[in-house]
Structures are given as structure tokens and as C-alpha cells.
Amino acid sequence: MKEKTPFKVKKRRITKMCKIMIVEDNNHIRTLFKNILKNRGYDIVDVADGGKAIKIYDSMAQKPEIIVVDYRLPTLNGLELTQEILNRDPSSRILMITGDPKINGSVETEYGIKLRAKPIHMDDFVSEIDLLNEEVESDRKEDVLPKTSGRNRYFVQENEIGYELKIYGE
Known part of the structure; x- marks a missing residue:
């Protein structure tokens, strides 16, 4: 019997789930984040310490595209x-x-880092992760578009409120 989730998350059309690193020293919170995101199909690596996190990050062949980090961490703080x-x-x-x-x-900081206050509602947390995943997916799509010479290429992408037209070229 499938366990019911105590919260509702807006469904999004996501084709590829990102690899995510969760760095949180509180075991309960880290496990909660990990389980929720794994159930949504994300590939998760979790670490309890900032110093260990950078060592693991450096050793990974496929780097995580999204990092969830607590500000206060042992060894190396979140910042x-x-x-x-x-x-x-x-x-x-x-x-x-x-x-x-x-x-x-x-x-959101000037460096594009999203900063969320604790406590964070799980609906909000999952929505934030899904939005970050959509950004990564969008960047991947932009990377595969061929460079044009003197011509524009048009790319229509569906978003939450309709369609967005992106123009690539010179």
C-alpha cells in the first residue's frame, strides 16, 4: 500500500530530474528532504558537514546541479x-x-542564491526545488541549440502562465 503524502505539491512537467546534494547537519531534516525528493524522482546525495560536502562534491564524476545547504554547518558553514x-x-x-x-x-541574493527561512513548509520546499530543476532543464535546452550565423532561431517553451518565446542568434 502506497503511503500518502501529507502535503500537496503542484504538478509540473519535468522531463529530467537533476542530481541534488543536500547538506544539512540535522539528521531528521536531512532525511526528510532526501526522502521527499527521492520519491519525486530526484537523484540525491546527502551530507551532514560542509567540509565533507566539498570533498564529496570534488570526487563526484557527475556534479549535482542543485545544492540545498543549511547556513549553519560544522567545519565549513553554508556560505x-x-x-x-x-x-x-x-x-x-x-x-x-x-x-x-x-x-x-x-x-534571492545578487549571486542568484535562493535563501529560505526556517521553518520551511514542504510544499514550498518542493516547489523551490522543482523551479530550480526547470531552470537547469531550460539551460540544457539552450546549450543544445546550434549557433546561428546571421539568422535567428525561435524557441517556444511552455511555462506556468502560457508560452514564452526565446530568440537565439546574432
């Missing part, structure tokens, strides 16, 4: 870890989660 990862791969998508009372709701 330091994020800087290390972005130095290695600036296209990485980062969702940093913090218990800092100055952060309310969701904020």
Missing part, C-alpha cells in the same frame, strides 16, 4: 561551502536554508 561550489561551477543552483530571524520567507 563558505556555497562560495567553494560556485568557484568550481558558477552554474550551480543553490538553495540555502537558514534559521536567521532577519530572513523572512524567500530572498
